Amino acid sequence: MIEQQNSRDPGDGADMPGTDVHDLPGGAGAALEAILMVTDEPVSESQLAAAVGLGVEEVGGLLLGLQRHYDGYTGRGDGTGVGVSGSVAGKPVVDSPEFAAGQTRVTPRGFELRRVACGWRIYSRSDFAHIVSRFVLDGQSARLTQAALETLAVIAYRQPVSRARVSAIRGVNVDSVVRTLAQRGLIEETGTDAESGALLYRTTHYFLERLGIASADELPQLAPHLPGLENLQDFDDSSY
Amino acid sequence: MIEQQNSRDPGDGADMPGTDVHDLPGGAGAALEAILMVTDEPVSESQLAAAVGLGVEEVGGLLLGLQRHYDGYTGRGDGTGVGVSGSVAGKPVVDSPEFAAGQTRVTPRGFELRRVACGWRIYSRSDFAHIVSRFVLDGQSARLTQAALETLAVIAYRQPVSRARVSAIRGVNVDSVVRTLAQRGLIEETGTDAESGALLYRTTHYFLERLGIASADELPQLAPHLPGLENLQDFDDSSY
């Protein structure tokens, strides 16, 4: 960080500590918005906090506030740290009356602020997908095949995992599917198995981004899909 | 004109039978926001009008309304089609006096909608330039990563080439690296692939300058050193 700072001269010298971000027009929330305008990846709360010179917690609260504001709620929510997964809340109900005590519905914006892959990012609101998609030339990749989805699911829940193990679970060779998933940036290599020397794979940040979730913890629980097999782990690892 | 009406009640939409953009949450203004939030190039009013299915004049009015709203003004203004933001009350600034008759100051956003030569684009607000600069410079390196260098090499020797093809050759997703290279002026877009419609990339004059050669033809030949070059055909875009 030090060597980068001396490598340029913004001229205004305004990045010296002491400039209170709250004094700027729009305050700290607007400062966060300004940063979110120039990023092409999800930005972590700590990066944002460092840039605006505030604590991570305060920044987290401000971000939740912006998120709610864009979604059409105004007034204070129930404080910071609530509804981290509020990003998944999706579109608010337009006709809903008063949301809660001290809160009013206003018109939602055409964009939303969401927490994905451990960071925050501005997205167009999905209601306008059919309109926006005409302007996005190169952004969307093709849909995944059933085979790719299943392979991705196994890797997501068993990571780090070798291809051989994924093959064993899916019952078919997964080499080419794994290659495709890696090319698409959804999975990546992560070292080798200590015993077998086989390459191991894990999901990427981009995978979380594409799913619209903040971390792998938000994936659906596997257990409910495995009724009554609490001891599955016993079978699971012993057989490969 | 109709511009005031269509912005009043997005849930209603009865005033404009036949267009559904008003039925969407946030209405036509939000639809424009959605487009502007994700487009890199300035978008002209006629493009926007075509996308949302409204007249150019009406869209022009809506854009002015958005611009004023982002700048922190709300209310009807001088009556020329700025009604869109009227219903969108931001967090009011408590200690700010009434701005003018019929207008209220609201918190300005951290971004602004600017009309540039060929259209409209959202930028970060200039008041926050020093904060944004700090953010942009944080973690920036004067060196390209190995991944970026290798991606650049593939583009240099295979140009014009799509990101999908580079991904296929490298076996990983290169989207973010390609953005970095473009940002650094080493590569640029050069039309789209006739078949897939994917954006194609080529190296720039700046790249040649940095390498110290006059044209891409002067790049050292690879073929004699590359066994099985014909196998490269296998890395086609078949998986996309």
Place this chain on the structure above:
Amino acid sequence: MDITEIALARVTDEFIAYIRRPQELGKEWALDEASEFLVLAATLLDLKAARLLPAGEVENDDDIALLEARDLLFARLLQYKAFKEIAAIMGGWLDREADRFPRLVGLEPQFASLLPELLWRHSPEKFAALARKALAPREAAPTEVGLSHLHAPTVSVLEQAQIMRAMLAAGTALSFRVLIADAETTMVVVARFLALLEMFRDAAVTFEQASPLGELQVRWTGVSRDWRSNNLSAEYAGVLSEMSVPEEAIQ
């Protein structure tokens, strides 16, 4: 899970779909898995019957062992089914996300100009070397269990045959002790011994042993002047090919 609530027909359908997939991909019909399914189906009926009839009993330990083996298969099937359901959920999420477009815009010029000047130290030749590396077709990583983690280095019988042939080329008889004098590991000794057996079979060498357990003298016969290590029997070379270096590398 209550076993009585599992519809056998549904499991059957799913299992048939499961074992058909390799077939659809042009692979061999998974006969063993198909027969496993018959066992599984029988087991399921067995279990269902046992659960439904209070008197139903498991008869002996063999049956229990068999049931456990079938349970394993069944558990795997259920696991696969669970991942399939999860995959469907994930697919829905991906579709939902496809309607949202991230703000992905270039850095505004005034900020882009702040970026530190790139340090660039690649000559065209260095850059070409980089390209060569990046463009070289990558070896598909092995699917099999790797051997590289084994500490014993691999030893090639072919290679050891070549080495001994060179040692014996002068025509004088050498003892086995001499032939293995430079062997650093037991594996090399074993490989040389195997190589000698092969060469003996091809009548490339003769053995002399004055007394039982005495020195083994090895002599190049000269009969097969043109004996080459690729005379090593095909099946032998095949078996060891995994452990061998290509012959060109030796010659």
